[in-house]
Amino acid sequence: MKQKRSLFDIIFGRRPKEQAGLTQLQLLNGYSPVFTAWHNDPYSADIVRGAVDAVARNAAKLKPKHIKRIGKEIMPAGGQTERVLQVRPNPNMSAYDFLYKMVTTLLIDNNAFAYPVWEGQTLKAIWPVNCTQAEFVEDSSKTIYIRFRFGMGKQVVLPYSEVLHLRRHFYKGDLSGESNAPINNTLEAIHTTNEGLGQAVKTSANLRGIIKYQGMLKESDIKANRDRFVSEYMSMNNDGGIAALDAKADYIELNSEPKMINAEQMKELRDNVYRYFGVNENIVMGAYDEQGWDAFYESTIEPLAVQMSLEFTSKLFTAGERGRGNEIMFEANRLAYASTKTKVAMMEKLIPMGLLTINEGREIFNLAPVEGGDKRLVSLNYVDASKQNLYQTGEGDEGGDSQKGDPDSAAEGT
Template identity: 45%
Template sequence: MPNLLQRLFNRKKEPSRVDRVDVMSGSPATFTPFSGDAYESDIYRAAVDAIARNAAKLKASHVVTMGGQRRPGDSFLNRILQVRPNPYMTAYDLLYKLTTHYYLFNNAFAYLQKDERGNLQAIWPLRPLSMEYLMDATGTLYARFVFSGGQEVTLPFSEVFTVRRHFNGNDLLGDPNTAILPTLDLAHTQNEGLKNAIRANATIRGILKFQQVLSPEKLKAEKEAFINDYLTITNAGGIAALDSKSEYIPLELKPYSIDDKQLQAVKQKIYDYLGISEKIVNSTYNEEEWAAFYESVIEPLALQFSLELTDKLFTPREQAFGNSILLESNRLQFASNTTKTNILKELMPLGLFTINQALEILNLPSVEDGDRRLQTLNVVSAEKADQYQLGGNNE
C-alpha cells in the first residue's frame, strides 16, 4: 500500500506554507481513529456489516435536472460511480468501506482524483492514522493525512470526500465513539465470563486428601491412579472405594452464569447506538421493519454522500445548471409481492411506470419496446377534461 500511495500522490504539490486550523470550539481540527477497537466486538461488527451491506447497494448517478425534468448525466462519470471507482475496487466495495469507516470512526475520507481539467478519474477511500486540517495564507483549506507506512500527504479540501457522524463537538470532524466504549467493555467482559465459566466446569471437581505425608512424586502418582480408576467413563458403577489412608472430598462448583436478559440488554444498547434493530442484523425483518431501517439509516447516509459528492465534483455554476450526484435504491425490491402488485395495479393506469420499470419492480427481465408508458383511457389530462366539460368552447 505505501507504494500505491507514493504513485498516487507523487505528483501532488505541497502548499508553500500552511497553519493548523483552530475551529470555533477552540480545539484543533485533528482526527485520530477511535482506539476502543469497536470492530473487535462481534456484536458491533455484525451491526456495522449489516448497515454497510445494505448501503453498498445504493446506486450513485450523475443526473442533470432542468425544468423539473431529470436526465442521465455523463456516462464516463457514471461508470466511475456505479462500476469501478478505482482499478482495485468495485462501486460496492467503495461504498461498503466508506460506510464501515463512517460507523467505526464517525469520519470517512476519500481522495477524489481529478485530471488537469477537474474531471473525476478515480475515488480512493483513505484510512489514515491521523488527519488535521490546515489553511494557507489565502484562506484555502487543506487536509494533511498520515498513513501507517509513514507516508504523509496534504490534499486540498476540495479534493477530499468527507462525511461525519455525531457532528457536534468539532466544527470539521465527527466526535469519537467513546460513548459506546463502556458497553463494548461490558460485552467483552460477558464473553470472558462465559468462557471462564465453561473452563471452571472442566477443572477441579474434588480434593483427594491423604492421612499421611507423601513425597510430591508419590502424591502425583496417587492422584493419577485415582483419576484413572474412578474419574473416567470406564467406571460404569460410579462408585469409588477408598481405605483410611485417603479421603475424597467432592467440590460443588457453581460458576456465575449470565442470563439471556443481561446478554440481550448489552446487545440492544449497541444496536440502539447504531440506530438499527436485531432483525436487520440477522435478516429476519419484514416489509415495515425494512422501510423503517431504510428511512432512518440508509436514506440519511445516501443524502450525506449525495450532497458531498455533488459539492466536490461540480462547480457552483455547474450545480446551477442542474448537475448533481444522487444515491438511490429501488425500495420496492424489498416490498412483498402483494404490495408490489397493489402499487402496479393502482399506478400503472396513471402512466407513472413504463413496462420495463414495472418488470424491474417484479424482478423480471426487461422486454423489447418496454420503455413506453401505458395509460387507461379513463384518465385524461386536465386541459382535455376542461375542453370536454366546456364542449370545446374556452370561453
C-alpha cells in the first residue's frame, strides 16, 4: 500500500537530517537572528484585514515575466519558469493565490519566505513558507542557513541562497524585517472601542437601578425579592423593558452613559492603521479615481513589484544566467485603471509610435487578444533620427548620391 506523503514532505522532500555544527548567526547589530510571527493575531481585526487585503488583492494582479536583456534590447524569454510563475506556482495555488499569500504574509509579519522546488535545472513549483519562527544559522564555512519551525513541531534547515525572502521595515535586523509592534497600541485602542460599543448597546437595553422597600426586611427577604425582580424584569424574556412594583417598594433607575470616542477620533485611529499599511479609505473601498490609483500604485504596489523582481531574479537564476541577461520582472497594466478618455488619448499617442502592439492596446480596454495582434503599427510620420536628412532632402548624411522621392517612401524604407 502506497504511503501517503505529508505536505511537509511534498514541499521540502525527504531531506537528510540537520547537519551537525550549525551555530546561530552572529549579526553586526548584536540582535538575535530569530524572526517570530506576529502573535497578537492582528489579521483577526477587521480594520487590519481590510487594509492588508486592499494591498494584497492588487499586488496579486502583478504579472511576472521572464525576460532577457541583450544589450539595449529587452526580449521575452518565456519558458517553464515563466509558466510556473504566471499560471500555477504549486499544485495548491494559482499565481494570484500565491502572490496574495506572499504579500499578506509580508504585511502581517514583515517577512515572507518561499521555497522553489527544482527537478534538475527545471523549476517545478514554488511554495510559500508560513513558519512560526525562522532562525538564521551558519556552518563552519560561514554559509548561512535558515531553520524554519512550524506549528506541529516540525522543522527544516534550508540554505538561505535557496529561499525567496521578502522583508518590510528593514532597519535594525541584518537579515529580517522589524516587528509590527508600533501599531499594537492603535489596534488595542480600536479593539477596546469596539468592545465598549458592544457593551454600551447591552447596557442601554437593560434596566439598571435600586429597589427601595418600605419598612424593615430581613437580609434574606431583600435578597429573595431582588433575585425575583431580576429574573422577571431584567432578563431577555422581558422584551418590553417594563417593570411593575406594588406600594411596598420603589424602583430608582440608575442612568449610566458609557463614554465613547467620537467619530473624528475613531476615524483617526482607522487612518493610522491605513497609513501604516500604505492605503486609504478609498483604496480599501475600491472608490479610487485615476489619480488615487496612480498614487497608490507608485507608493505601495510598485515598491513590491521592484522588490519581488529583484529577489525572484536573484534566487531563480544562477550568476551565469543573470550575467546573460535573464530577469524576472513583475509588471502591471496601469492603464487598465485609467478613465476611458485617458485610454483613448494614450492609444492615439502610443500605437502610432510603435510602443504597443494591437493586442496590448486591446488588453487596456479589457478586450480579448486577436490572431495576428502581436504586430506593431507605426505611423509614417515618424522617422529614424539618424536618417532625418534622407527623409527631408533626399541626401545622405555625408552628401552621397541624391535620392529623390516622396517622404513617405523614404520613411517606409527605414
